[in-house]
C-alpha cells in the first residue's frame with residue numbers, strides 16, 4: 001500500500017513528499033504513508049502500528065492527538081479558522097511563552113521555524129546595523145537562503161552540500177564555525193568587525209544530537225557581548241523540550257534572541273521569535289524591520305499552543321522524559337553502540353569515536369544506519385529515517401513501549 005500511495009504522490013507532488021527527509025532516501029526505502037496516530041503510536045496505510053520516536057520531528061511532546069489539545073482545537077475551529085486580526089488568545093499564548101522564557105520579553109508569532117529564524121536574523125541585523133552572522137556547521141536553522149550553508153538534517157544526506165538557487169552574495173554574509181570549537185569562533189571575530197549575531201542550536205540536534213561542551217554556550221554569551229553582537233538561540237527543537245524554559249533554563253544562559261517552533265504550536269503550524277524588549281522594538285509597526293504574515297497568530301494554531309504549554313507547565317514531565325531516554329541510552333550502550341544523549345534528546349551514531357563535532361558526525365556509516373533503521377521498523381519501532389536526526393520521546397510513551405523498544409534494541413543483529 002505504501003508503494004502504491006508513493007507512486008501516486010509522485011505523479012503530483014515533486015518527489016512525492018512535502019519535505020525531503022520524508023522520502024526515506026537516506027535509508028533506501030519507500031516512505032510510510034501515515035493513516036493516523038494516537039499517543040505514542042503511529043499507523044501506516046497498511047494498518048501497521050509502530051512505536052513512534054519521530055513524533056513529527058519534535059512537536060508531539062504530549063504524544064499524538066492528545067485529547068485535551070484536540071478538544072480545544074475542535075472548539076476553536078467552530079469560531080472561525082482565521083481572521084487576520086488580533087485575538088485575545090494570541091496574548092494568552094505570548095504571555096505563556098514570555099513567562100516560560102524570560103529572555104523573551106517581547107515576542108512575535110509566525111507560522112514556521114524557518115520564518116522565525118529568518119525574522120530573528122533580520123532583527124539582529126536591523127538592531128546592530130551589521131550584516132554578517134556566524135552559524136555552526138551541521139546546525140539547521142530552516143531553509144531560508146542565507147542559512148543553507150553547511151546546514152544539517154536532510155542536507156547532510158543529500159549529495160549536494162548546499163542548495164542550488166542561493167545567490168553567492170547571501171551565503172557570503174554567513175560565516176561558518178565549528179560547533180563546540182571556541183577557537184573557530186574566536187578566529188572569525190578576529191578578522192570580521194561586522195558580525196551582527198551568532199546563531200546556534202544550544203544542543204545541536206540536526207546532525208544527530210551533539211551536546212555543547214561545558215562552557216561552550218557561556219563562551220558564546222561572552223564573546224558576543226564583547227563584540228556587540230547578538231546571541232541567538234535557535235530553540236525550535238530544544239524549547240519546551242529540554243526544560244519548560246528550554247536550553248536557556250537547562251544551561252542557565254540567557255540569549256538576546258530566541259526562536260521557538262515545533263512544540264510551541266502543539267502540532268499546528270506555529271512558531272515564534274522574541275528577545276529583549278529593546279531589540280524587539282525594531283520590529284514593525286514599532287520599528288522599521290518589516291515582518292508580517294497572513295496566518296501569523298492563527299487562532300486554531302494558537303489554541304493548540306496554549307493548551308500544550310499549559311499542560312506542560314502544570315504537569316512537569318521533564319524528569320520522566322529524561323528517565324525514559326536514559327533507559328533507551330543504556331540499552332544502546334549495552335549493545336555496544338555509540339549514543340549521545342542530552343535531556344530527552346538522543347541519537348545513535350554509526351562510528352566508533354565519541355561524537356562531539358560536525359567532523360565526527362561526518363564519519364558515520366549511513367549504510368549501517370539504514371540497516372539499523374529497517375531492523376527497528378520490522379520490530380514495530382519507527383525512528384528517524386536518517387542518521388542525522390534526533391530520537392524524540394513523549395509523555396505518552398508507556399512502560400510497555402519501553403519494553404518493546406528495549407527488546408528490539410537487544411535483538412539488533414549488529415553493533416559497533
Ligand SMILES: *Cc1c(COP(=O)(O)O)cnc(C)c1O
Nearest residue numbers: 112113114140141142234236237
Ligand atoms: C525544525 C527546525 C527549524 C525549521 O523549522 P520549520 O518549522 O521546519 O521551518 C529551524 N531550526 C531548528 C533548530 C529546527 O530543528
